[in-house]
Amino acid sequence: MLVRGALRGNTQAIEALVVRFQSDVFGLCVKLLRHRQDAEDVTQEVFLRIFRSLQRWDSSRPLKPWIMGITVNRCRTWLAQRVRRPELADYLHDTAAGKADDEPVEMVQEIQAAVAELRLEYQTAFVLYHDQGLPYEEIAQALKKPVGTVKTWLHRARMEVMARLQRRGMVEVQHEVP
Amino acid sequence: MKCHDFQELLQRRLDGEQLDKDWAVREHAAACLDCRSLQQAADSMLDQLRSQSPTMPPLDLTRRILVRVEADQKNRLPRRFRAPARLGRLGRLGTYLALAASVLLAVLAGMYGLPWLRAPAPKQEPQQLVKTEPPPSMEKSVEEARQAVASLADKSTDQMRVLLSVTNPMENVGMAESAPPLEPAASLRQAGQGAAEGLQTVASSTQRAFAYFFREFTQADAGKQKDSRVH
Known part of the structure; x- marks a missing residue:
């Protein structure tokens, strides 16, 4: 209904779509770009793309993977164009503001740093699964890849993150009690 | 259970599956220090990811997006000048009929010629029946x-x-x-x-x-x- 209204140019439907998906789009942009200002710019571009090509969306499929696919593509393009800068501190500062006081900040930083070191495909699969909550099938739709490929990417991403946590001494190995 | 099997089961647990072989996982983790460490890393990561609050966008982001979308739609061609992305069944039928009619019209015009397509006939000068030449000298x-x-x-x-x-x-x-x-x-x-x-x-x-x-x-x-x- 919202999509039909947006296609007819209904401003209320357009606004409802923006409100419905802007948190997901912005969150994914922040995780992949690791820069809040860039994430805001890319989020606006993503919604321009969405409304330009909304008529090409296959209504038999869920909308969110389609939107996430556009977001990933825009982030990739942005990353390719952007001169790399040390953005991690900015991102961690932003994300730490939303945490509870008793959360281990150091562990959060390590996980985010580990994710930031991953290949972009692994990062994307990791964020879409653990942060956006998309199932394998929808990630595969968003990335236009087979489900098996997505599973492989996600498993490797997890193993690399966990290996970093082990290397950095973030895991206390409990010795077996005889 | 081997370490490779343990890692497979660990991935399934991270996917949210309830494992029937949970006892086997615990047994292997108790015996293997590396796998036990890996399991603890997985548990810590999962707890952290679950407790993570979503990243909230700035309050005025919605307004900025809508302003840009509205400006973009104004700059684009009006809908009636754009080719429809999806034609319905009636739309497709109409397109085919229009195409067939234009082809038929072109064929008829080629066979019989349409009055407005014919080239104008050249004007014929009235023949001079009597030549008025001067008498030979x-x-x-x-x-x-x-x-x-x-x-x-x-x-x-x-x-x-x-x-x-x-x-x-x-x-x-x-x-x-x-x-x-x-x-x-x-x-x-x-x-x-x-x-x-x-x-x-x-x-x-x-x-x-x-x-x-x-x-x-x-x-x-x-x-x-x-x-x-x-x-």
Whole structure:
């Protein structure tokens, strides 16, 4: 209904779509770009793309993977164009503001740093699964890849993150009690 | 259970599956230090990811997005000028019908021609039935006659040359090269003289040709008679 209204140019439907998906789009942009200002710019571009090509969306499929696919593509393009800068501190500062006081900040930083070191495909699969909550099938739709490929990417991403946590001494190995 | 199997089960647990072989996982983790460490890392990561609060966008982001979307839609072509991305069944049918009608119209126009497609016929000038030419003058008639006789003489001279070269080529070798170019006759008398000379040459050539023929004929006839006598 919202999509039909947006296609007819209904401003209320357009606004409802923006409100419905802007948190997901912005969150994914922040995780992949690791820069809040860039994430805001890319989020606006993503919604321009969405409304330009909304008529090409296959209504038999869920909308969110389609939107996430556009977001990933825009982030990739942005990353390719952007001169790399040390953005991690900015991102961690932003994300730490939303945490509870008793959360281990150091562990959060390590996980985010580990994710930031991953290949972009692994990062994307990791964020879409653990942060956006998309199932394998929808990630595969968003990335236009087979489900098996997505599973492989996600498993490797997890193993690399966990290996970093082990290397950095973030895991206390409990010795077996005889 | 091997470490590889343990890692597979660990991934399934991270996917949210409830494992039937949980006891086997615990048993392997108790025996293998690396896998136990990996399991604790997985648990810490999962707890952290679950407790993570979503990243909230800035409050004015919605307004900024809507302003840009509205400006973008105004800059784009109106909907009626854009090709429809998806035509319904009726839309497709209408498109096919319009296409078929245009093809049919083009074929009919090619076969029969449409009145507005025909090229305008050229305007015909009314024929003049009576030609109003001025009456020929005497001087012009004499001049035309002179030119006709001169051209006849030229033609007969050329024919004579050809004939001579055929009848007696050895005698006329170099004639064409040595003969001066003929000039057109200047008057009726000169034209007549030229014609007479040409005819005289033709007559003499004919006479020689007949003499040659009769000589050869008589020699051949005498030879035949001599042969018949011998036999």
